Amino acid sequence: MSTDVFDFPPELCSKPLALIGLTGLDTLNNAVHRAIWDAFSSNRRQYRAPVKFKLLDPAHEFPPMKPKRTSYDWYIPKGILKRNWMNKHLNELPAVVVIFYELDWDDPLWNEKSIECASRVQSVRVALEGRSTRIAVILVQQTAPLPTGEDMLAAERATTLCTSCELNAKSLFVLPHGDHLQGYTHRLENAFYDLAQNYYHHEARNVKSHRDHLNKTTHQYLFVRHLFKMGFLNELKQEGHAAHKNYSQAYSSLLDLRMVDTNALEVKTVAGFINYKLCKLMFQLSLPRDAIAQFRKHTEFFKNRIGPKELTFEHHAWMSKQFCVFGDIFDEAIRQGLPALQTQHPGFYYQQAAQHAADRKEACLELCKAVNVYPEPDPLAGMNQLEFYGQRAWRPGKLSAEPPDPSKEKLGIQALQYQEKHRVNHAMVVIGLLGSAITQFKTYRCPRMRRHLVVQMAEEYYSSRDYGKALTLLTHMLWDYRCEKWWCLLTNILTLALSCAYLSANMQDYIVLSLEALGISSQFSPEQKTRIFNNVMKVLKKTVPDPEPDIPEEELKRARDLWTTAVSADPLAVAVDMTNITACVESKARFTQLQYKADQYVEIEVFIRSCCPHPLQFSRLSVTVNSPSYSSEFAVCESNSKDAHASDNPLLLFNCNEVRRYVCQFLPDVQDVGKEIQIGSILLHLGSDQECSAILRFSGTGAESASSDGMCPELQHFRQSPQNVPDFDNVRPLATAEIVPQDSHLQLEISHDLPALLGEWYPMRMVLVNKEYHRITGITAHVNLQTNGDESNIEQASKLYVTAELMPLPVIIYVGDLEQDSRVEKCFYLRAHRVGNRNIAVKVGQGTQRVENSYVQEKPISVPVVKPFDITAKFFSLKFEPIGKAFVKEPFIVMSYVNCTSPCPLIIEDSAVELSQQVSSVDAEIQSQLQSLRLKSGEIGAEAVCVTVGEARDQPVALGFYTLKWKREGSEGLVTSSSVTLPTVRVESIPLYVEMNLPAHGWHFGCILYVLHNCACCQSINKMKHSLLPQLFGCALYIIARLSVLQEYATRWCTLQLRILPESIHKMDYNLYPLLSGLVALPRLRLTVSDRSDIPIRQPQLTELLERSLPSHVFVMPQGKGNPAAVKVAS
Amino acid sequence: MTCSVSLALSNVKSMSKCIVSYILKLLIRLGCISFQNSPKYISCLNPELELQFQYKVHTSLDVVEEKLSSIGKTSSDVRELYLGLLYSTEEHKMYPSMFRKLHTVYTDVVCNPFYIPGDPVVSKSFDTTVKNIMTGNA
Secondary structure (H helix, E strand, C coil): CCCCCCCCCHHHHCCCCEEEEEECCCCCCCHHHHHHHHHHHCCCCCCCCCEEEEEECCCCCCCCCCCCCCCCCCCCCCCCCECCHHHHHHHHCCCEEEEEEECCCCCCCHHHHHHHHHHHHHHHHHHCCCCCCEEEEEEEECCCCCCCCCCHHHHHHHHHHHHHHCCCHHHEEEEECCCCHHHHHHHHHHHHHHHHHHHHHHHHHHHHHHHCCCCCCCCHHHHHHHHHHHHHHHHHCCCHHHHHHHHHHHHHHHHHCCCCCCCHHHHHHHHHHHHHHHHHHHHHCCCHHHHHHHHHHHHHHHHCCCCCHHHHHHHHHHHHHHHHHHHHHHHHHHHCCCCCCCCCCHHHHHHHHHHHHHHHHHHHHHHCCCCCCCCCCCCCCCHHHCCECCCCCCCCCCCCCCCCCHHHHHHHHHHHHHHHHHHCCHHHHHHHHHHHHHHHHHHCCCHHHHHHHHHHHHHHHHHCCCHHHHHHHHHHHHHHHHHCCCHHHHHHHHHHHHHHHHHCCCHHHHHHHHHHHHCCCCCCCHHHHHHHHHHHHHHHCCCCCCCCCCCCHHHHHHHHHHHHHHHHCCCCEEEEEHHHCCCCEEEEEEECCCEEECCCCEEEEEEEEECCCCCEEEEEEEEEEECCCCEEEEEECCCCCCHHHHHHCHHHEECCCEEEEEEEEECCCHHHCCCEEEEEEEEEEEEECCCEEEEEEECCCCHHHHHHHCCCHHHHHHCCCCCCCCCHHHCCCECEEEEECCCCCEEEEEECCCCEECCCCEEEEEEEEECCCCCEEEEEEEEEEECCCCCCCHHHHEEEECCCCECCCCEEEEEEEECCCCEEEEEEEEEECCCEEEEEEEEEEECCCCCCCCCCEEEEEEEEEECCEEEEEEEECCCCCECCEEECCCCEEEEEEEEECCCCCEEEEEEEEEECCCEEECCCCCCCCCCCEEECCCCEEEEEEEEEECCCCCCCEECEEEEEEEEECCCCCCCEEEEEECCEEEEECCCEEEEEECCCEEECCCCEEEEEEEEECCCCCCCCCCCEEEEECCCCCEEECCCCCCCCCEEECCEECECCCCCCEEEEEEEEEECCCEEEECCCEEEEECCCCCCCCCHHHHHHHHHHHCCCEEEEECCCCCCCCCCCCCC | CCCCCEEEEEECCCCCCEEEEEECCHHHHHCCCCCCCCEEEEEECCHHHHHHHHHHHHHHHHHHHHHHHHHHHHCCCCCCCCCCCCEECCCCEEECCCCHHHHHHHHHHHHCCCCCCCCCCCCHHHHHHHHHHHHCCC
């Protein structure tokens, strides 16, 4: 049977709309009519009037009118609600018939046409004889109408037309079909709606007037019928409140009926209809609480009105339908915007519907057991054409009071039972309802309720022998119950799931479920556990397991066959993911340390606990370890003998509640250095590889056991555990560990003598010694300068060299390979151009191709940089008296001092003075006086250079540079050259220069040649005559020989007047004959300027010049007797 | 906070079965311990119906959870130990009702130093008291 007996008829469920019949439209041939019809019928939106249009052909026949009853006195109703009544008012009997006629006011054939129109109206009126259906006429016109009152012709003709058609003036409409068709139709349909409301109102009053004739004894059915009709008509009129009132009166009248087995079906059917209408209306009127209350009342009332015992399933089907339909209405109301609660939503109703469907199934199983033959003739024939709703086909229209024919009744019931048994798929009904409920419970955040329903659904699938689906649903639900530790419920689900797995011969799930059933958390009895254990062992031995208890006999054979093929299949390795089940075997694994060095053994501790009540023998245990690049498996506790005896490795035999600890060690791969490795899984093989094995895969993180210690692992310490056994509960898993580089045995030493000297090629020796047990290849050293933050341009201030050439930072020194126990020395240099501290980092790496930066040895070095020496310079006159300034062309001495401040002795390799252009050396060649000098800290080396300055300047004259080439004593390294700028000197010009040549000493009674050079050097006074009066003041100490014979102007001895021309030299020779020995004062030369005032030199200047330039004393040596030295006398 | 400890009792004296789920919200106040909705103690006088009761109690936790989460959000007043009607269907009404006596007995159980919080309650005296409450002898 495709439709259920209690399915609601469509006319009940559809929204009642006023029916408007349109006639006179030829939609097939006339495009204008088509457009008009479309404008009315299509695009019915919410805002349009609640009407329904029906196109009537001109010869339409309306349902015939029943003869009018004048008295109800002898009328006995045959049933409550007529099957055709609602449909008649919804679809067949229009409230308004609209006649379309094409006629313009100024039509030339107005008279003829108006007569035809009137005859059409008349024929419709005849067809509707006796009914109060409203009639309206629409004139379809070509021209747009003029405003009301202006078109006199139209007004006049309208009146005449109304008269000829016997029509109310308000029922005549004009529809210009040109523009704005939608606007016109919209207005027209509102007018029709008014007419329709009017009609329904009239009809309802009509029905009400009938009611007054009824009496309570015989016409109880009619009370219900009339009230229902009024309610329905009010609904058509869109009067919700009035309809609600009528329906609830109808409902209470219905409840007043005497209900016996014969009319139970009819009463319940109609009650369902009225209740449906009521609830729906109440939701529409925003009275959800009332709707729910009404529904509660409804179900409460009928819950125990089962009706005939033989048809109990029918009652449950009806109840199920009630709940289901209410759920639908509720759901629809929610979609219209009604808020629902967690505790009040359609899901509950669907759930109840499912519950009743399940009851129905149960009742059917019980009542229809024996029914296997469908009776002949068919007692249910014509069931869908009965005059009244909810009556029996074999006794239609019988009054409830009449006692039914027992034989007919029996056959009818048998037919119904047969249909129920053979044509209804109960399980699918239940599953469908549960599905709806599950969706609702999911929406309203009831996960547990949802799970419970899913389990029920699985039970239904199981009963309909769809074991695969049942198993899938159950296995998905197990997890949640497991999480929340509802072991009793879990055990219940496991039992069912095991049966499913057995019946579908699903070996994988069978083993998984069995392992869980054997665990401590399931509440199976020891006998059951033993049976399950034996079954698992059987499967692993490739034999068919014993059936689960409570399995239907007829399924056993099929299941056995399935198992026979399943266990004989060849590759029998079942992988079991233990992460999500609380099985009889638990495992935890941890690294013993957080970090392992690359050359150290990684140690993994594996703990395994079995709580299987029987000894469990495993064949293999292995641990997989994942690193970022690969994963590897390590066997733990491999038995010594080969596979033949692998199945009885005593180390892997577990008794009940035994905990064992295994240790797995391995060397990490060098590739993993600096990375994290983690325990991927623990694999435990149950059974042998030859026959059948189950590979239990644990995550090792203890996630599977996390549910047992909940949120507070600390509390597990309170749990007692047997002594001498690893405390499994308190093992904290450590699933990841880091592999760190091993300690390098490459020795690195840097030797150097602190401190570094400024500008020095400071040698640093790096010594590498290989202390490894093998050769180290590809060693490179990276040397880098480290800034200490405050010095930004450290790279400019100091530089690193390997050879004499500069290297970019970091300096890479390739060392190459190094044999075991051999050493290599490399030198590099630091040159610092600023004092302060330098930080140097030396990193040595073993630059093999595979691993960069492994084996790194790192050494930071701090080097202070100090000044090696200070260089100062001073100026002296030729008499070694310090001078502040120099005079043009007058030689003076530059004395440079090198003050050694270096803590270690320095060797001055060479020194040089580089004079600037204005300055010239007096000596042709300047010899270094400091060459090969060794200076200790605090010692000073000095050298003098005699120089003259060519001409005077306003600015002080720069003398030049002083360069020192030096090195540290004892270093065989490079010589450092340091230069300093010599200080500047102020140079003044003087027009005259005096020079005296005097031997270093004279002899007693010997002659001294005394030469005076007077040089004029002032070019600006060229051609000027100078008159000078050199005067030698005689003294008793000398016998002064006469002056030069060349002297032309000698006027007096020892006093002479002379003139020096520009750029000329005047030379005067004196022979002195010392009379004393020892340091004898020389005769003083006095120059006096003649009175001529144009000479550019003053007397004080001259005096100062002589003071400065001429020595005042000469040392006279005593002479041995008898051998006087020849004295060279100026000739 | 998914925290509730449920104790379910069933009274089968009358036809209408009544399941009392005892919600110890006090534990929320203790704060540090939260249990994952696992049953503490379930007792049913009619063993045939026990499975159904367990399902009922379990599903009613949905509402408990929802109520507790809304309490956590809106107010800090957790002195109210009754949660009201939890679950209502045609044949069962489920109330978390707070029996002072039950509470006292439960406190005794928790105070037992050998009891690990989170484990199911296994106690003779607790059993006796609960049975008495259910049969109305208390």
